[in-house]
Each structure stands twice: as structure tokens, then as C-alpha cells.
Amino acid sequence: MEKTKILVVDDESRMRKLVKDFLIRNNYEVLEAEDGAQAVDMFFEDQSIALIILDVMMPKMDGWQVCREIRAYSKVPIIMLTAKTTEQDELLGFQLGVDEYISKPFSPKILVARVEAVLRRSKGVSSDNILSAGDITIDKAAHIVTIGEKQVELSYKEFELLAYFVENQGIALSREVILNHVWNYDYFGDARTIDTHVKKLRSKMGPQGEYIKTIWGMGYKFEC
Amino acid sequence: MEKTKILVVDDESRMRKLVKDFLIRNNYEVLEAEDGAQAVDMFFEDQSIALIILDVMMPKMDGWQVCREIRAYSKVPIIMLTAKTTEQDELLGFQLGVDEYISKPFSPKILVARVEAVLRRSKGVSSDNILSAGDITIDKAAHIVTIGEKQVELSYKEFELLAYFVENQGIALSREVILNHVWNYDYFGDARTIDTHVKKLRSKMGPQGEYIKTIWGMGYKFEC
DNA sequence: GTGTGTTTTCACAAATTAAACATAAATGTA
DNA sequence: TACATTTATGTTTAATTTGTGAAAACACAC
Numbered sequence: 203m204e205k206t207k208i209l210v211v212d213d214e215s216r217m218r219k220l221v222k223d224f225l226i227r228n229n230y231e232v233l234e235a236e237d238g239a240q241a242v243d244m245f246f247e248d249q250s251i252a253l254i255i256l257d258v259m260m261p262k263m264d265g266w267q268v269c270r271e272i273r274a275y276s277k278v279p280i281i282m283l284t285a286k287t288t289e290q291d292e293l294l295g296f297q298l299g300v301d302e303y304i305s306k307p308f309s310p311k312i313l314v315a316r317v318e319a320v321l322r323r324s325k326g327v328s329s330d331n332i333l334s335a336g337d338i339t340i341d342k343a344a345h346i347v348t349i350g351e352k353q354v355e356l357s358y359k360e361f362e363l364l365a366y367f368v369e370n371q372g373i374a375l376s377r378e379v380i381l382n383h384v385w386n387y388d389y390f391g392d393a394r395t396i397d398t399h400v401k402k403l404r405s406k407m408g409p410q411g412e413y414i415k416t417i418w419g420m421g422y423k424f425e426c
Numbered sequence: 427m428e429k430t431k432i433l434v435v436d437d438e439s440r441m442r443k444l445v446k447d448f449l450i451r452n453n454y455e456v457l458e459a460e461d462g463a464q465a466v467d468m469f470f471e472d473q474s475i476a477l478i479i480l481d482v483m484m485p486k487m488d489g490w491q492v493c494r495e496i497r498a499y500s501k502v503p504i505i506m507l508t509a510k511t512t513e514q515d516e517l518l519g520f521q522l523g524v525d526e527y528i529s530k531p532f533s534p535k536i537l538v539a540r541v542e543a544v545l546r547r548s549k550g551v552s553s554d555n556i557l558s559a560g561d562i563t564i565d566k567a568a569h570i571v572t573i574g575e576k577q578v579e580l581s582y583k584e585f586e587l588l589a590y591f592v593e594n595q596g597i598a599l600s601r602e603v604i605l606n607h608v609w610n611y612d613y614f615g616d617a618r619t620i621d622t623h624v625k626k627l628r629s630k631m632g633p634q635g636e637y638i639k640t641i642w643g644m645g646y647k648f649e650c
Numbered sequence: 651g652t653g654t655g656t657t658t659t660c661a662c663a664a665a666t667t668a669a670a671c672a673t674a675a676a677t678g679t680a
Numbered sequence: 681t682a683c684a685t686t687t688a689t690g691t692t693t694a695a696t697t698t699g700t701g702a703a704a705a706c707a708c709a710c
Contacts, residue, residue, distance in 0.1 A: 311563040311572065315556045357656055374569035382452055395658055417569055418666060419582030581667060619669055625689065642677060
């Protein structure tokens with residue numbers, strides 16, 4: 203699979219390098235921009251940028267302004283780097299559609315964890331009704347699941363369950379939570395019914411069935 | 427972890443029960459008030475209420491008035507239940523600081539989704555379940571612990587215990603306190619059980635296992 | 651009604667974890 | 681140092697959770 207592209211915007215080259223290094227070490231592809239104008243240009247030229255990390259403090263055009271311009275056209279996830287986050291900032295950021303903050307100085311682990319969390323969130327919310335994970339494609343409108351080139355025949359419940367897993371990939375889901383979302387809220391059946399569906403899903407999905415991981419004592423998690 | 431408390435205000439007990447049921451099934455704690463005065467009283471008595479769901483149409487004091495009184499002192503998120511939302515209503519609500527509307531009749535999914543969205547927003551943008559200490563990162567959503575670059579496989583209890591330690595780093599924790607938080611309050615087993623888990627945690631954590639320090643005659647403390 | 655496919659329940663085996671126990675090691679105290 | 685306590689650790693036992701196959705319940709078309 204293609205590496206995920208991240209655009210890092212900061213006027214300080216040292217900071218850009220720092221962030222870039224962490225991300226590259228975690229298998230991301232990194233583009234750099236040293237000011238807002240360049241960032242906006244790059245973003246509109248390269249449609250495959252999956253995430254933007256934006257420093258707030260920049261000469262000429264500050265991070266908020268960059269955010270505003272990009273948000274006028276795109277819902278791409280944006281993470282803001284701030285010296286320290288005040289409530290004011292958070293409120294402003296929220297109105298502008300910022301997805302996450304990271305306060306400087308930050309640890310590499312936090313940076314990567316936040317990046318992953320934001321990407322995870324944004325994955326589920328694709329513009330149309332098509333979800334995907336690895337080589338699995340789910341067309342919610344047509345109720346069709348494809349793995350690789352081949353279409354997989356799933357029953358209604360199996361489909362709903364898989365779609366829910368993919369919408370929440372990377373997140374550990376308890377049986378209770380799954381029941382509430384995939385079944386109706388007024389369903390009072392046995393939670394073990396999920397196990398049976400998971401079993402059938404795994405067997406129908408072939409090797410990709412292993413994407414559905416058991417979290418012992420907790421529930422399940424979908425992860426490629 | 428503590429459940430999130432939601433105050434539901436409606437004069438019709440049937441409607442209260444309906445909303446309450448949905449919320450409880452999603453692991454919220456629900457308080458009820460049957461009129462505005464009671465709602466305001468309850469809110470100021472219980473500081474831990476995280477969200478208020480307010481019916482607009484109520485005898486004596488209507489939802490708008492309740493909202494006004496609460497907003498005079500608090501920024502607690504408020505969701506309004508309306509028969510049908512007119513632009514007028516929205517404008518008024520917006521001025522009063524209403525966070526969200528739900529039109530009756532509503533589906534349980536919509537209710538819970540809105541509640542979750544509002545709570546997420548109110549927690550600040552960065553509401554991700556990521557803890558860290560030194561080079562240890564804990565992603566509570568994904569149920570993943572990373573030390574340095576490497577992922578560590580922990581059992582359910584081990585994960586919960588480590589998360590609790592990291593959430594309370596630097597604080598000396600007695601066995602009793604640990605039992606009450608990581609195990610259930612109604613757990614009456616041997617407190618020495620903790621020792622066994624600490625042992626396994628330390629061994630799985632390698633050198634970082636030493637972050638879990640023994641406080642002789644007292645309990646344990648996590649510190650980098 | 652019959653037949654077909656789906657969903658749910660159930661029972662039991664397999665896997666995994668949690669708890670208990672026994673003993674060794676460490677710590678604090680007189 | 682000797683003794684009492686407390687903690688660490690390796691091992692054993694018990695309990696819990698999950699996987700699986702099969703049967704029962706259900707839904708729906710014919």
C-alpha cells in the first residue's frame with residue numbers, strides 16, 4: 203500500500219526536520235512547507251495529502267489563517283502545533299475545524315499517536331458511502347463487499363457488522379458497544395451472538411479474516 | 427472509570443424514561459428532573475453533571491428559561507429537545523448557548539450520536555485516550571501499549587492496571603485504592619493479587635518495569 | 651404449509667487469564 | 681544480629697472467556 207502523505211508546515215526548518223524525522227521513522231511520507239502560502243499551494247496541487255500539521259506561530263500568514271483557507275475547500279484533517287494551548291485557542295480552533303492540538307514541546311510518541319488517532323478518525327468518514335481498509339472495499343449504498351478483486355457474499359447482519367468494524371478500525375470495541383450500534387438499542391439478546399457472526403465473517407473473509415482481532419476480556423478490534 | 431452523568435429534563439415521564447433507557451444502555455448515568463426549577467436545583471447541587479438534555483415545551487418554566495438560568499453560571503453542554511425546530515428557535519437557542527438540537531420524534535441512534543458529539547466537543551478538541559509517561563505510550567481506544575518503538579502485549583487486567591498507574595503517575599497508591607479502581611468495588615479477593623499483576627507487568631515492560639516502584643508497607647507508585 | 655436462508659441460542663472444548671499458594675528475598679525494627 | 685513483616689517470584693489451581701459446530705427459532709418467498 204501507498205504511504206500516507208503528511209504536509210508539515212512550519213517556518214523553522216529545525217522543527218520541520220524534527221517532526222519529519224519522527225514521521226518518516228513511522229513510515230509516513232512527509233512534505234514540507236515553510237510558510238502558509240506555500241502550504242496552501244502545495245495542498246491544492248497534491249490531492250493525496252492525508253493530513254496537515256500546522257504551526258500556529260508563523261510570520262506572514264499564521265496557522266489559523268492557513269487553516270481557514272484550507273477549510274474553505276477541504277475537510278482534510280489538520281493538527282495544530284501550539285506553544286501552549288489556551289481555552290481561547292481551542293475554541294477558535296474548533297470553530298475553524300481543527301482536529302487536534304499538540305503542544306510544544308512534545309514527545310515523538312505523542313506526535314505519532316495523535317497523528318494515528320486523527321487519521322483513524324478521518325478514515326471512517328469518507329465523503330461517499332464507500333469504506334475501505336487494506337484490500338477490502340465496502341459499498342454501503344450497494345451493500346457490496348469486495349476483497350481484492352472478488353466480491354464476498356455477506357448476509358445483512360454480517361455486512362452491518364463488518365461495516366461497523368471498518369468504520370471504527372483501530373479501535374477496541376466491547377461487545378456491548380457493538381450490540382448497541384449494529385443491533386438496535388432495544389436488543390436484549392445474548393452478546394455471544396456477536397461471536398457467531400465474527401466467526402462467519404472471518405471464515406467468509408479468508409486470510410483477511412485475521413483483520414478482526416480478538417481482545418481477550420474486552421471484545422474485538424479491526425485492524426489491517 | 428466514572429460514568430458520565432447526564433441530566434434529562436422533561437415534564438412527561440414517558441419521554442424521560444425513553445431517553446434515559448437509551449442513555450443507560452450506552453453506559454451513561456442519568457438523572458431526571460420533571461420541571462425547570464428542579465433541573466436548576468439539581469444542576470447546582472451536583473457539580474459532576476456533564477450534559478443537560480432539555481425539553482423546550484414544559485409548563486411553568488420552559489426550556490429556554492432553564493437554559494438562560496443555567497447559562498448565567500455555567501457552560502455545561504445543553505441539548506434541546508424540540509417538537510420541530512424553526513429558524514426562530516435555532517436563533518434564540520444559539521443566542522442562549524444551546525449546543526445542539528434534537529427534533530422529536532428522534533431515533534435512539536441520533537440521540538446517542540448527538541450526545542457523544544457534544545461531549546466530545548466540550549472536552550476540548552483533544553479528547554483522545556492517549557496517555558504517556560517517558561517512552562511509554564498508552565492508546566486506550568486501541569488498547570495498545572508501546573514502549574520505545576515496540577508494542578507490548580498485555581492482558582486485559584495488566585492493561586487496565588498500567589493505565590491506572592500512568593493516569594496517577596507520581597502518586598503513591600495503596601493496594602486498597604488500586605483494587606477499588608482497577609477491580610470492581612465489589613471485589614473481595616486477596617489484595618496480594620495485585621502483586622502478581624505487578625510482577626507480570628514489570629517483567630513484560632523490561633527496563634521500564636522499574637517505573638513501577640514499591641512503597642514498602644504501603645503499595646506502589648508509578649514514576650519515570 | 652413448505653422450503654430456504656438467516657439469525658440466535660446452546661453446549662462443550664480450547665485457550666487464556668486471574669487468583670491462590672508456597673517459599674524465598676527484602677525490609678524495617680528492637 | 682535476630683525477628684517480624686512485607687514483598688517478589690515461581691508454580692499450581694481455578695475461573696473466565698472465546699471458538700466452534702449443531703440445533704432451534706425466525707423470516708420470507710413461493
